[in-house]
Amino acid sequence: MDSGDGERTTGCHVVAMPYPGRGHVNPMMNLCKLLTSRQDDILITFVLTEEWLDLISSEDKPANVRFATIPNVIPSERVRAADFPGFIEDVSTKMEAPFEQLLDRLESPVTAIIADTHVMCAFVVGNRRNIPAASFWSMSATMFSVFHHFDLLIQNQHYPVNLSERGEERVGYIPGISSTRISDLPTVFSGDGQRVLNRVLEMCSWAPKAQYLLFTSVYELEQEALDALKRKFSFPVYTLGPTIPYFNLGDEPTVATTHSDLNYMKWLDSQPKASVLYISLGSFLSVSSAQMDEIAAGLRSSGVRFLWVGRDKASQLQEGCGDGGLVVPWCDQLKVLSHSSVGGFWSHCGWNSILEAVFAGVPMLTFPIFWDQVPNSKKIVEDWKIGWRVKREVGWQNLVTREEISGLVKRFMDLESNEVKEMRNRGKDLEKVCRGAIAKGGSTDTNLDAFLSHISQSRRR
Numbered sequence: 001m002d003s004g005d006g007e008r009t010t011g012c013h014v015v016a017m018p019y020p021g022r023g024h025v026n027p028m029m030n031l032c033k034l035l036t037s038r039q040d041d042i043l044i045t046f047v048l049t050e051e052w053l054d055l056i057s058s059e060d061k062p063a064n065v066r067f068a069t070i071p072n073v074i075p076s077e078r079v080r081a082a083d084f085p086g087f088i089e090d091v092s093t094k095m096e097a098p099f100e101q102l103l104d105r106l107e108s109p110v111t112a113i114i115a116d117t118h119v120m121c122a123f124v125v126g127n128r129r130n131i132p133a134a135s136f137w138s139m140s141a142t143m144f145s146v147f148h149h150f151d152l153l154i155q156n157q158h159y160p161v162n163l164s165e166r167g168e169e170r171v172g173y174i175p176g177i178s179s180t181r182i183s184d185l186p187t188v189f190s191g192d193g194q195r196v197l198n199r200v201l202e203m204c205s206w207a208p209k210a211q212y213l214l215f216t217s218v219y220e221l222e223q224e225a226l227d228a229l230k231r232k233f234s235f236p237v238y239t240l241g242p243t244i245p246y247f248n249l250g251d252e253p254t255v256a257t258t259h260s261d262l263n264y265m266k267w268l269d270s271q272p273k274a275s276v277l278y279i280s281l282g283s284f285l286s287v288s289s290a291q292m293d294e295i296a297a298g299l300r301s302s303g304v305r306f307l308w309v310g311r312d313k314a315s316q317l318q319e320g321c322g323d324g325g326l327v328v329p330w331c332d333q334l335k336v337l338s339h340s341s342v343g344g345f346w347s348h349c350g351w352n353s354i355l356e357a358v359f360a361g362v363p364m365l366t367f368p369i370f371w372d373q374v375p376n377s378k379k380i381v382e383d384w385k386i387g388w389r390v391k392r393e394v395g396w397q398n399l400v401t402r403e404e405i406s407g408l409v410k411r412f413m414d415l416e417s418n419e420v421k422e423m424r425n426r427g428k429d430l431e432k433v434c435r436g437a438i439a440k441g442g443s444t445d446t447n448l449d450a451f452l453s454h455i456s457q458s459r460r461r
């Protein structure tokens with residue numbers, strides 16, 4: 001089924017294929033908005049499962065981005081987190097035939113495919129049909145580099161290892177990556193991470209078979225990692241980030257919710273400058289309910305103001321943490337982070353959330369759960385120095401107590417502390433780096449033009 005705006009006369013027809021998850025669909029749509037805002041004779045067919053079309057069809061999109069769907073051949077978004085390896089397996093094996101059938105249905109010829117690196121079938125089909133394809137990596141360039149150089153970990157006998165015995169050893173030989181504790185590498189050493197590793201390495205091995213490698217990151221934020229990758233690849237590597245909705249910041253929030261008749265943006269308006277801790281633990285995995293209870297009790301006793309995204313647990317959490325702040329099911333996150341009352345972000349360290357916090361100049365309390373979130377936390381704390389770890393050890397099992405949380409958030413939100421002031425200043429410096437990248441002549445601005453020019457030329461070849 002195709003939805004939306006019908007076929008338009010077009011110079012360039014791009015098929016965009018995100019991986020079906022919020023942290024991937026959002027940056028892909030933001031990229032499409034950035035591309036269409038620069039070139040109005042481009043048509044983008046944005047491919048979703050039928051379930052994902054229902055989830056995002058009410059969101060704003062440009063007229064020259066239209067949706068097309070494939071059937072729900074993969075497990076539902078509602079149960080995706082329950083069996084992550086099974087989900088990855090189905091994405092790898094079940095999407096190719098419906099994707100190819102969809103291409104056959106499209107009326108205008110496809111000039112380029114932009115597909116999430118995790119959707120391998122798009123590259124298989126692109127190569128088979130001789131359609132130029134761009135591999136879109138929605139995590140950090142650092143994370144890509146770790147997977148791209150994974151053989152080095154094996155050669156140096158750092159994979160496999162038992163983290164409880166050797167987690168503190170440091171790895172310093174991955175090109176462009178600063179020295180890292182093994183326990184700060186992606187969570188591939190046990191459990192679900194170990195189970196999906198081979199599939200993910202296979203997905204990354206397809207990236208060099210694409211014609212472009214696109215990053216949601218900002219060049220200056222990960223310069224060394226990106227330079228190392230650029231040296232390695234003979235095709236263009238473009239940073240197009242931050243692929244977050246900064247172009248909507250002047251609009252009204254798109255997600256309004258009420259709590260005791262209070263709109264969260266209005267509530268933020270009434271709070272002192274930089275006094276509110278924003279808390280969101282992402283759209284995918286959850287922390288244990290015991291840990292949520294500790295966070296709620298810790299917040300209550302700290303007296304720190306907070307705005308907490310509690311998803312389906314919002315009302316229950318509100319009861320636990322008292323009236324020092326609001327718990328909402330979901331919010332317009334970048335607008336919240338950009339609000340002058342927000343002074344800190346307790347984050348699970350999803351890459352999009354990090355880009356949004358850096359763009360807004362907000363320091364972070366890092367609480368990684370899984371996968372890239374662990375190296376992302378290390379980057380925030382050790383490399384950029386714009387955040388503190390909530391806990392030193394990685395894993396779901398170690399409960400952080402309400403007493404620890406209360407003390408930590410009080411210190412973190414203390415605007416008079418010199419340590420906090422320095423961290424906030426560094427955050428403001430990185431904010432400027434992001435704004436410079438998207439300004440005229442900045443790295444992202446230049447790369448967006450270069451990428452568009454490339455894919456427009458491929459139409460003429």
Ligand SMILES: O=c1ccn([C@@H]2O[C@H](COP(=O)(O)OP(=O)(O)O[C@H]3O[C@H](CO)[C@@H](O)[C@H](O)[C@H]3O)[C@@H](O)[C@H]2O)c(=O)[nH]1
Binds near residue numbers: 309334349
């Ligand atoms: O109330 C909310 C909470 C979140 N968001 C948005 O939801 C997205 C969340 O993305 P992200 O922070 O990257 O978290 P996940 O959804 O958990 O992302 C998955 O995908 C990311 C990109 O590949 C990875 O970095 C993460 O580890 C993985 O869990 C962002 O665009 C947020 O702005 C909202 O709009 N409102």
